[in-house]
Amino acid sequence: MSETISPTFTFVKGGVFYFSRRIPRELLRHYSSPRIAFSLRTRSARVAEARARKAADQLDDYWFALRSQDAELPGKHMLRFGNSGPSGLGTATTVNSSAFVLLSEAVEIYLQQKGKGRPDTFRRAAERACGYVIDACGDKHLDVYTKADANAFRDALISRGLAGSSLTRVFGTVRAVTNFAASEQGLSLSNPFAGVYYDRTAGVSDRNSIPKEALGIIQRKCREADDDLRWLVAMVSDTGMRLAEAAGLTKEDIVLQDDGSLFARVCPHPWRRLKTKGSERDVPLEGEARWAAERVLEQQSPSQFAFPRYNSKGATNANAASAALNKWIKEHGLEGYTMHGFRHSMRDRLRAVECPADVVDQIGGWQTDGVGHGYGSGYPLDVLRKWMKAVT
Template identity: 80%
Template sequence: MSETISPTFTFVKDGVFYFSRRIPKELLRHYSSPRIAYSLRTRSGKIAEARARKAADQLDDYWFHLRSQDVQLPGKHMLRMGATGAIGSSSVSHVSLSSFVLLSEAVAIYLEQKGKGRPVTFHRAAERACGYVIDACGDKHLDVYSKADANKFRDALIAQGLAGSSLTRVFGTLRAVTNFAASEQGLTLNNPFAGVYYDRTAGVSDRSPIPADKLEAVQSKCREIDDDLRWLVALVSDTGMRLAEAAGLSKEDIVTKKDGSLVVCVRHHSWRRLKTKGSEREVPLEGQARWAAQRILAQDGPSEFAFPRYNKTETTNANAASAALNKWMKEYTPAGCTMHSFRHSMRDRLRAVERPADIVDQIGGWRTDGVDHGYGSGYPLEVLQKWMKAVT
């Protein structure tokens, strides 16, 4: 496809493709604007075509749902709304006169208000969780869902093979959506999706730390092979960074201080977002992480990325990095150990030198509980460096 011809439902502005589609007249009352338009975040016509087609298909499905809601109920003109005369309340008890929104509408309300500036994973989680409910129980007004629906939904998730931890995330997202939508509408909801019982440990495997001797073996192998994949392993092994954080680093994120020490600045990038606000931090580079950083900075090339192979598109491909490196590590580590195990190992290593708990939280980008931890800027780099030297 020629890059100069815009695919269906797109236009180009400053070289970037945008999705654009006019809202059908009969559905305008559901929207605040007559047209949907947003950036597809790509300069590639092929990628834009695929993303626009997917968006258009999603809209067609949703618009079909909206149109089906507008179909006249047979005999609707004969109903006496709120009356208790000839048509008794028991005769129309099956007809919902709810003032609540539908679950599908609740998702839109939630994402419109709370989804601004949030990563695509935030939107997908909300849409996926509520989509599961609609598949299992139908798209109902929020106050029509019952505890039986919630239990049916739980059983459907378990039948799909979801682990207890996944069920916890899905139910947490679902409660957030439904409670927020009800609050926005000024309505009180007795949420049936709260307090649903399930085994939270079912299917959950322990993430074991890497034993000290195996850690040394992996790091030694990294220096022996000495390529970009092994630099990534070494960098994570002696910092405890999340793999996505490390894979999405730019070379400018690795900073040389006046005293010659190296620090990695973990910060938000358009191609790689951080998991939480507390994930933004500076981590001193010691041990094999310092070696890996030096090898990265020594490489000539036009790329701004520390690991170009995982940053060829608009977003860091951390999944590809995880698959490749976890496969490589199997030969040198016990069963069940993955790249994420380095984070567990770093926490144990810092415990072994009796470091303060909030030092570990600051180094690893974990949330520290307590009101007092919300004040100040945290420990200075010199203090963090002392503890990193003690474990590497």
């Protein structure tokens, strides 16, 4: 074949062959554009012809699947359809082409494989992030999205008022979904949602470490109120635990030792996962954290949870706890401080008594750099307790 004649369904731009095919009129309602066009990534007419024919055949199969949903075909009732996408259109799993995957289908592929055993929040995050893309750019095949679509998606998120940290999280989820689905389907993809510029600091407030004076005020208020909400605040204030870690504790996780000391066993539960493997640890309970633990254990509640209020629906609701407790802290004139500030504060307090950095990391469940730190079982509890007593 002559290299100067474009094969069927192709055109040449800058010496590179592109696939181009008009979408049948009766199927236009399923698409956001009247034509499908993408690079075949070759300058050879022979290679372009083979790739274009394969793409055309796959499109014919896919369009047959779309048409079969409206036509009265023999055996139509035996076709297997997956979950409906945002348009309400079921996907015929028996004939769907792997080379043409809609974003809504990519979400299901991702969740079917990666979502096993994960909490509902994992599914909601993937569906929400990709739903934002579909709202802004339409439900397109993965290889049809462009950098212009990614930029439009970014602008739509900014217009929603999302902070830079939230944009980073949403873009990360979209990239994970598209990359995984493309890999699973054998689709070569240059992900347009990678490398999108935005101000990562926009709208992000500093999580200030809570100073000693403010810490004392909050802890005194906890003693005065003496209820389950304030026990949770006190527990976090003198351990540096993440709020979700403390809120998801059971009474059995608060362990009384033979010498009368207490520690909290932070471990994964079906209702509350841990952020990292290093988050699993034992934390000595000293100062106000010990007072809070004792008050929890004194209660005659039939619930297994230390803080039943935030574990009533099968999952620890740390977001609700954060909203309520941050509001309470603000009401006491401590503007600019949040529950997460206790975690920053604990690290500062341990630094102030010259606690070794790897001990600090073990107490807080932070990742310690270096291969050597992965060996052994860490410091014994009595060593950790010595440093916790030094700061409480």
